[in-house]
Amino acid sequence: MDVSAQTDTLIYLYAFIPRREYEQTEIDSLEGIEAPYEVEFISFKEITAAVTKVPEEEYSEANLQKNVENLRWLQEKAYHHHNLMNQLHTHFTVLPLKFGTIHETKSRLEKVVENQDNNILTMLEQLKNKEEWNVKIYADKDQFVSSFMENDSEVKKKKEEINQLSPGKQFFAKKKMNEWVDEKAKADMISLCEKFHEKLAQYSMDTELKKNWEKKITGRKEEMCWNSVYLLKKNQKEQFLDCLQSKKEEAEKGNTGLIYEITGPWPAYHFSQFKE
């Protein structure tokens, strides 16, 4: 199939993969982002591009802009991009492109590959046999604070001191202590997350800290207090996952108020950037 044969289609680019891997692997046909077009592979010197045709009607600049503003459309297509990338990732080393990378013709794509040849090959080499995992830690704050109150030795001391005071003074001393506990617990929470991150980082080739999402994004009751991605060697991920699993169980048993969540394996989206 020749992608440039039809004039009324454009080329949607998913990913680059090493040509050698592509030629050594048989895979079933994959549905593209727009039926009935399937995923096609265009091979260059050492690089193979995973692409699909898209109708120009829907993907011209003006129309695509309208489409991405339609949130149902955007969600469906973003999911397709994600699923297709996962499928490619089960077979190949994948350098994932950001959603919505589109070229007019095969020769335009060829130009890009020529220009970026070195960058693409370097990245593919770096990402070989690696995958990305995402770890988020949420805190049930009330539970965290109450478990902190029970276990922290300074809190115990302060409580005893307060009990010696007159009732009038106790009220304000307690108020002050609660403020202190809130802050101390928060600092404690951050340092727990940091320590755990450092441990996970030992099993990782690379890490990236991400922003904690607000509750209106996560839709959860608990506050997100850690969000980070890790680049792992496929054959070393067991240690990483075991470490997480035991932390998770420990947190559940101990009622610490911290909730550990992990997603993966992902293609290495967060570690796919060309060096300037």
Place this chain on the structure above:
Amino acid sequence: MPVEHPVESNSLVDVLETVLDKGVVIAGDIKINLADVELLTIKIRLIVASVDKAKEIGMDWWENDPHYSSHANKLQEENQSLQKRVKQLEQRLENESSIMEKKEETSHD
């Protein structure tokens, strides 16, 4: 093992945030402007989860956000004035209790 491909609706946010914002950027021939990805994610979440479901999971922020609701505005004002009054009362109580204690101390002498 609890580890699965992140395709369930609870990781909708992960998927959107990742594929719309991460991955290699190569200038294609077609340029699109994606609105702020966080904002998009919130909006899409709202579509995916029905409004009732959203409420159930506490995502009814538009009802409590003064920007979206006059009811919330009123609540906020009320809240502020109550907080002010509590503070005043606390201050008075603190003054009185320290005066009382001083009195107690002097009467013991």
